[in-house]
Amino acid sequence: MTTEASHPLYVPLRPEPFPTAPMPAPPIPAPPVPTAPFRAGPVPAAPFRAGPVPAAPFRAGPVPAPAAPAAPVPALRLPPDRLRDAVLAGAGAVALLWGVQARPSARLDALFATGAHLTGLLAGYGVLVLLLLMARVPAVEHGVGADRLARWHALGGRYVLGLIGAHALLALCGYAVHTHTDLVTATGDLLAYGAIAAATAGTALFAAVGITSARAVRSRVRHETWRAVHLGALLAAALGFVHQLAGPDLAGSLLTRWLWSMAHGTVAVLLLWYRLVVPVRAALRHDLRVVEVRDEGPGVVSVLVRGRGVARLCAEPGQFFRWRFLRRGLWATALPFSLSAPVRDDTLRITVKALGDHTRRIRRLRPGTRVLASGPFGALTAHRRTRRKVLLLAGGVGITPMRALFETLPGGPGDVTLLYRASNESGLVLREELEAIARERQAALHFLLGRSDDSYDPLAPRALRDLVPDLAAHDVYLCGPPAMAKAATANLIRAGVPASRIHSEDFDHA
Known part of the structure; x- marks a missing residue:
């Protein structure tokens, strides 16, 4: 039977033991640890040498030993279950607001109107929630x-x-029944009211957002077009708010109107602050x-x-x-990329693979570009961690956040x-840095090479x-292409890892 260790595409890296006693660093740094060449079998780790690794940030080849960076101020975090409950x-x-104001009646037009009031209030509240979710509140x-x-x-x-x-x-059916007219006539009559005309325009804008967000349409629409249509949702929300203030559920109570207006005003302030003011202030402050x-491999910089x-x-x-x-070619679009190394010396690093027009243009950036x-x-x-032992599982360019966590x-x-899945050796991004980190930390690093359609699956539960x-007994951090991440999650659960300890994030949906 073929085992994982005997499979020709399985490349483990097992570091040698570290001395456990503290060792004083000599005044002159030792030269960098050489990186072992690629082999089809085990890659021997270079022997440990006393003295620190040179600390120049992001130098090609071995990276510095993980230093203890200054602990950031703990971020305020709202757990998912708390947000969902809220x-x-x-x-x-x-x-409850609808129930307090509802007047029971068996008349057909009243039943239609009551249902319209409830769905209208819930729709207005739902719009506020959608805007809050995308307000980028830290x-x-x-x-x-x-x-x-x-x-x-x-x-x-x-x-x-x-x-x-x-x-x-x-609402249309209720009005038609109340006025004893057909739906076409009722529609014309209702559009004569300014608040209803505003609501109709807002509905059309929301429909456009929904259509362009459908999976079958989204893949055929340019990202800039999709973004522009989504901005129309802000106008749609404002038009809906005008309509709601004129409706019977809010117009009859000063307190209700005040609470509803405060809720809309709060969400509007959060949107303006975190999506406009904060980015502009950061741009001026940090320059x-x-x-x-720097080229990191075929199509990767x-x-x-x-x-x-x-x-x-x-x-x-x-x-x-x-x-x-x-x-x-780049200024009009904000591209989400994770950090591929910890922050050092006021320097941020991202590692990008050319997958489209925007990412291909990044390799032509020049020093000095704002x-x-x-x-x-x-x-x-790290705040998601619940166990002493951690498995980092990366696929393709999904190694970028895993590399920073690995260090x-x-x-x-x-x-x-760290398990790193790639189709072949050339697809291993930041390999030398990963090997150096593994040696310095005495951590396990395995390169799992092979095509996704091969008969042998290195991410199968038994493997x-x-x-x-x-x-x-591990926490698992996972980042990779959607298909790989979905299959790996299922395999991890079958291998005995609770779903609550599988931590992943798809930055393309962010």
Whole structure:
């Protein structure tokens, strides 16, 4: 029977033991540790040498030994279950508001009107929730995670569109029954009211957002077009607010109107502050500029960005920024890329693979290019850790956040393991750095090479247990292409890892 260790595409790296006693560093640094050449079998680790590794940041080849960086100020994080409970509680309060004002009646037009009032209130509340989820509030982003927020936003959008459609249909039917007219005549009569005309325009804008967000349409629409249509949702929300203030559920109570207006005003302030004011203030404060673009492999480059007081951003390994490079062809789009190394000397580093027009243009960036970076975002950080032992599982360019975590996650020898899945040797990004980190930390590093359609799957449950015998006792951090991440998650669960200890984040949905 073929075992994982005998398979020709399995390349383990097992470091030699470290001395356990502290060793004083000599005054002159020792030369860098050479990187072992690629072999089809085990790669021997270079012997440990006394003295620190040279500390020049992001130098090609071996990286510095993980130093103890200054601990960032703990970020305020809102757990996902707390946010979910708060959203549901708000929906319950809106339903209670409707119930207090409802007047029971068996008349058909009254039944239609009552249903229209409930769906209208819930739709208005749902719009506020959708805007809040995308307001990039740090406590929400860091606690819930950008990809989960995006999924909740997409799911909530479907419910809100359904509520808006139900509200419009129920209101139209109620008016037609009340006035004893047909639906066409009732539609013309209702559009004569300014508040209803505003609501109709808002509904059309929301429908456009929903259509362009559908999976079949999204793949055929340019990203800039999709973004522009989504900005129309802000106008749609404002038009809906005007309509709601004129409706019977809010117009009859000064307190209700005040609470509803305060809720809308709060969300509007959060949107303006975190999506406009904070990024502009950060751009002026930190003056970020490209200092180097370095080739890392076929179609892969690392971009080094330096500024003033970058440490005040409190960026953690595993997080990402939305980058806007101020040059032709790139300035109009904010691209989400995770940090591929910890912050050092006011320098941020991202590693990008050319997958489209925008990412291909990044390799042509020149030193001195101004950069606007909003963030940090994401919850794929050390705070999710619940166990002493950690498995980092990366696929393709998904190694970038894993590389930063591999260097910085606290742990002793054997506590941290990295599995890196790639189709072939040339697809291993930042390989020399990973090998150097593994030697310095006495951590396990395994390169799992092979095509996704090969008969042997190195991420099958049994293969994972053979590579990591006590796999069920690990926290797992996962980042890779969506198909690989989905299959790996299922295999990890079958291998005995609880779903609650599998931490992943899809930055493409952020």
